[in-house]
Amino acid sequence: MADRNSPIGVFDSGVGGLTVAREIMRQMPDEKIVYFGDTARVPYGNKSCSTVIRFTRQIIRFLMTQDVKAIVIACNTATACALETVENDLDIPILGVIHAGARTAIESTKNGKIGIIGTEGTIRSGVYSRVIKEMREDIEVTGKPCPLLVPLVEEGLLHDSVTDEIASRYLSELKGKYIDTLVLGCTHYPLLRSTVGRLMGPEVTLVNPAYETALELKQVLEEQGLICDPDNGSSIDKYHFYVSDLAEKFTSFAASILPGQVKETRQINIEEF
Amino acid sequence: MADRNSPIGVFDSGVGGLTVAREIMRQMPDEKIVYFGDTARVPYGNKSCSTVIRFTRQIIRFLMTQDVKAIVIACNTATACALETVENDLDIPILGVIHAGARTAIESTKNGKIGIIGTEGTIRSGVYSRVIKEMREDIEVTGKPCPLLVPLVEEGLLHDSVTDEIASRYLSELKGKYIDTLVLGCTHYPLLRSTVGRLMGPEVTLVNPAYETALELKQVLEEQGLICDPDNGSSIDKYHFYVSDLAEKFTSFAASILPGQVKETRQINIEEF
Structure with missing residues (x-):
């Protein structure tokens, strides 16, 4: 005990x-x-x-x-x-850190389209998609690996044109999916919250699993x-x-x-x- | 034996x-x-x-x-x-991989100014500078850590505007030192040879320790x-x-x-x- x-x-x-x-x-x-x-x-x-x-x-x-x-x-x-x-x-x-973030994303979405950004390992595992669909199977989940964001954060380039450019490439695919909720599926990403928020626009709610x-x-x-x-x-x-x-x-x-x-x-x- | x-x-x-x-x-x-x-x-x-x-x-x-x-x-x-x-x-x-590269850099330089690019660990150790000065103590060695080049290579961005921008930031400091020889002090960097060569210009000789x-x-x-x-x-x-x-x-x-x-x-x- x-x-x-x-x-x-x-x-x-x-x-x-x-x-x-x-x-x-x-x-x-x-x-x-x-x-x-x-x-x-x-x-x-x-x-x-x-x-x-x-x-x-x-x-x-x-x-x-x-x-x-x-x-x-x-x-x-x-x-x-x-x-x-x-x-x-x-x-x-x-x-x-996944279940709590998944649950909040489901509570947040209105159109049933959720995006996940994370490392190669996280996205390849499909775990967010699986956990979300176990809770509500009609939700559409789109995962996008963003492998360069961790080294960019670790180099301290939190507000930098290069980080903007790389993030913009990663996120453009998600913008085409009309998601209204995006899970920051890597513990480094809350440090890029303002960049991601600006690129996705005010109509997308960001979920911070931390x-x-x-x-x-x-x-x-x-x-x-x-x-x-x-x-x-x-x-x-x-x-x-x-x-x-x-x-x-x-x-x-x-x-x-x-x-x-x-x-x-x-x-x-x-x-x- | x-x-x-x-x-x-x-x-x-x-x-x-x-x-x-x-x-x-x-x-x-x-x-x-x-x-x-x-x-x-x-x-x-x-x-x-x-x-x-x-x-x-x-x-x-x-x-x-x-x-x-x-x-x-x-x-x-x-x-x-x-x-x-x-x-x-x-x-x-x-x-x-260091001694052979250092020796070639010494043979190549005419103005006695050699630049080294590498990881944080390599540059922080000061080993290139020490090895070069043991061989010829009048040489001026400038090291520059380039931590983002390895992840950029591993993501396959060998010919990309972002890699150009990051490499250009790293190399600008070396350009100010008027080096005529640059050692590619990380085994990933030969894959960026054309980018580094273009940014440094034809008057700088690149040394590939491989x-x-x-x-x-x-x-x-x-x-x-x-x-x-x-x-x-x-x-x-x-x-x-x-x-x-x-x-x-x-x-x-x-x-x-x-x-x-x-x-x-x-x-x-x-x-x-």
């Missing part, structure tokens, strides 16, 4: 999942978080599902050594490839009596960050997008788990 | 090193090659040297199980980070009596390809740039080595 005052484990291939951690911090400010970013093997989006499942299992074994009470796969590719495979092995709740996933996590923790005590110890040590490479670079990126609690990041050898 | 009819081991983080393998095939058509591409952990260019050294050691252990007579690190980042560390552990020749490295390898094998017999068995099984992920995708990329000998690619779990 998990301890309600234990931390929540959150992981991603790198820094993208910090957009999910940020939402959890906003919506549940008392909860502790252990974050892991697999920066030695980033990115996941251009790798096979069997490889991503192997990496995911190693990370879950590491997070279990940190006594987490729940795990959030804050990475669309890993959710797409691994969630169904690993959830039966665990006796604590494990959530991905926000929805934090909401879903809160609900799951409530149902299972796992919400922490508000006074469960020092707030100084609330957030712990681990990576498989380049800890300092991670710390400075994390400090730039989180509300100020990034003291240090520790490096571990994830292949040993 | 290595057998002269054993294969040459060649490795890279992914497909880039195939430009080196291709030169070896052209210059020494009788030699056997075992190629390994670390496609589960690609790219190396944005990772730390300690991580790249760990990956390199695993790959060398794998290649030794294939009884290679010599090893070529067909990756600038791995050469920059790992060559000096690993060469003492081995009793067969091991070559990187070509120079194959020449150096031939010389080393000759010196050590390790050139194969011309009739050392069937030519059908001359080239073997291994990767850590996505074997089929690798096979089709390799078939598109090699002269037609790519039968199949086998996937191995490199973390076990």
